[in-house]
Amino acid sequence: DTGVSQDPRHKITKRGQNVTFRCDPISEHNRLYWYRQTLGQGPEFLTYFQNEAQLEKSRLLSDRFSAERPKGSFSTLEIQRTEQGDSAMYLCASSRGAGSHTEAFFGQGTRLTVV
Amino acid sequence: GQNIDQPTEMTATEGAIVQINCTYQTSGFNGLFWYQQHAGEAPTFLSYNVLDGLEEKGRFSSFLSRSKGYSYLLLKELQMKDSASYLCAVSLNTGGFKTIFGAGTRLFVKA
Numbered sequence: 612d613t614g615v616s617q618d619p620r621h622k623i624t625k626r627g628q629n630v631t632f633r634c635d636p637i638s639e640h641n642r643l644y645w646y647r648q649t650l651g652q653g654p655e656f657l658t659y660f661q662n663e664a665q666l667e668k669s670r671l672l673s674d675r676f677s678a679e680r681p682k683g684s685f686s687t688l689e690i691q692r693t694e695q696g697d698s699a700m701y702l703c704a705s706s707r708g709a710g711s712h713t714e715a716f717f718g719q720g721t722r723l724t725v726v
Numbered sequence: 727g728q729n730i731d732q733p734t735e736m737t738a739t740e741g742a743i744v745q746i747n748c749t750y751q752t753s754g755f756n757g758l759f760w761y762q763q764h765a766g767e768a769p770t771f772l773s774y775n776v777l778d779g780l781e782e783k784g785r786f787s788s789f790l791s792r793s794k795g796y797s798y799l800l801l802k803e804l805q806m807k808d809s810a811s812y813l814c815a816v817s818l819n820t821g822g823f824k825t826i827f828g829a830g831t832r833l834f835v836k837a
């Protein structure tokens with residue numbers, strides 16, 4: 612297993628377009644997280660899955676954002692009607708275990724630029 | 727609300743010791759993580775504390791005081807490659823295991 616994989620690595624889109632990102636977690640990991648990171652800031656929590664169930668979604672996230680993990684394996688994050696403020700690095704992370712001591716392994720991220 | 731505070735930047739000399747502090751105010755606590763993030767790269771796990779006290783791992787140690795909402799990361803024998811951002815993160819007891827991050831501390835190691 613080569614770790615958490617994200618695709619694409621970079622995406623440039625025009626304002627108003629929809630974009631979709633994919634994350635393939637480490638295969639035995641049942642938890643999957645999406646974060647957004649802007650320059651000089653820490654990762655900001657977006658949403659979290661345990662297997663295929665989306666257990667929590669940030670209240671900061673507008674209805675333009677949606678995430679799925681249909682079979683409890685890979686996940687997609689879609690942003691509809693993109694805005695310039697959506698420009699950021701989108702990070703996916705996965706972890707395993709039933710307790711809290713489960714460090715997350717991060718992918719290299721998808722850098723989104725909205726022009 | 728949830729709040730995690732860290733210094734924005736620190737500078738230290740190669741071979742020295744540096745302590746990066748983190749204070750948190752959160753509703754629910756399942757543990758505290760430290761991650762390292764080099765510029766343009768993904769965060770990587772350094773340490774985890776859930777009980778009060780010091781956890782040592784090679785050149786890196788992390789301390790937690792739950793009653794004070796305080797942690798620190800101690801880096802010994804600094805090397806140039808330790809120049810990076812250090813992220814303090816808290817796992818929340820929200821029914822799941824949501825983890826939130828501080829803004830990070832950028833550490834510059836100079837020769």
